[in-house]
Amino acid sequence: xxxxxxxxxxxxxxxxxxxxxxxxxxxxxxxxxxxxxxxxxxxxxxxxxxxxxxxxxxxxxxxxxxxxxxxxxxxxxxxxxxxxxxxxxxxxxxxxxxxxxxxxxxxxxx
Amino acid sequence: xxxxxxxxxxxxxxxxxxxxxxxxxxxxxxxxxxxxxxxxxxxxxxxxxxxxxxxxxxxxxxxxxxxxxxxxxxxxxxxxxxxxxxxxxxxxxxxxxxxxxxxxxxxxxxxxxxxxxxx
Numbered sequence: 001x002x003x004x005x006x007x008x009x010x011x012x013x014x015x016x017x018x019x020x021x022x023x024x025x026x027x028x029x030x031x032x033x034x035x036x037x038x039x040x041x042x043x044x045x046x047x048x049x050x051x052x053x054x055x056x057x058x059x060x061x062x063x064x065x066x067x068x069x070x071x072x073x074x075x076x077x078x079x080x081x082x083x084x085x086x087x088x089x090x091x092x093x094x095x096x097x098x099x100x101x102x103x104x105x106x107x108x109x110x
Numbered sequence: 111x112x113x114x115x116x117x118x119x120x121x122x123x124x125x126x127x128x129x130x131x132x133x134x135x136x137x138x139x140x141x142x143x144x145x146x147x148x149x150x151x152x153x154x155x156x157x158x159x160x161x162x163x164x165x166x167x168x169x170x171x172x173x174x175x176x177x178x179x180x181x182x183x184x185x186x187x188x189x190x191x192x193x194x195x196x197x198x199x200x201x202x203x204x205x206x207x208x209x210x211x212x213x214x215x216x217x218x219x220x221x222x223x224x225x226x227x228x229x
Contacts (some may be wrong), residue, residue: 003154032214033214034214035214036214036215036216038155038216045205045219045220045221045222046205046216047219048210048215048216048217050215051210051212051214051215051217052213055212055213057210057212057217089154091157091215096169097160097162097167097168097169098157098169098171099145099157099160100157101147101154101155101156102154104154
């Protein structure tokens with residue numbers, strides 16, 4: 001299956017909000033409510049930020065929120081902070097026990 | 111606390127083989143689905159292989175199907191990835207990760223292990 005489509009980069013100033021999109025097909029994003037989002041700082045392992053489209057694991061600030069409409073999922077980060085600067089990846093279940101990731105989005109906090 | 115520790119990486123020639131291991135601790139390993147996810151240098155994430163808690167179900171990315179085999183030993187709390195016929199494009203950091211019991215997400219990741227395929 002093909003990777004999900006994410007913007008290469010987004011940016012925002014401290015305190016602002018940014019939204020990262022993740023576009024797939026009816027065979028993955030649109031077909032299941034199984035989208036997750038990961039934050040990855042340089043040289044570190046990814047960290048789960050959102051699962052099942054909009055649920056937050058314990059310890060993840062409520063500044064991070066997820067949603068989905070049709071074949072596109074979105075991650076919104078409000079009240080941007082310097083430490084939010086990282087790469088973000090979406091992931092979707094694609095059936096038959098397979099998972100597909102997005103290409104990643106680099107978030108720059110200006 | 112939950113820990114996942116990968117081992118077995120290194121430098122291998124094209125066409126060679128390598129077996130990655132992931133030692134799990136801090137949770138009931140046999141209750142969880144597990145996965146291997148890789149990241150080529152400067153690139154994004156790719157789910158290489160996935161295995162159910164009792165090994166009943168497995169899946170592979172098209173890029174590795176027929177060359178890689180995922181397995182687990184619940185008695186040893188360990189996950190494995192046997193990689194054969196390695197290619198330069200398999201060069202990556204390989205992470206083992208646990209699928210969350212709460213839902214569809216990978217909630218714990220190892221630190222990653224580098225596999226370099228080069229002559």
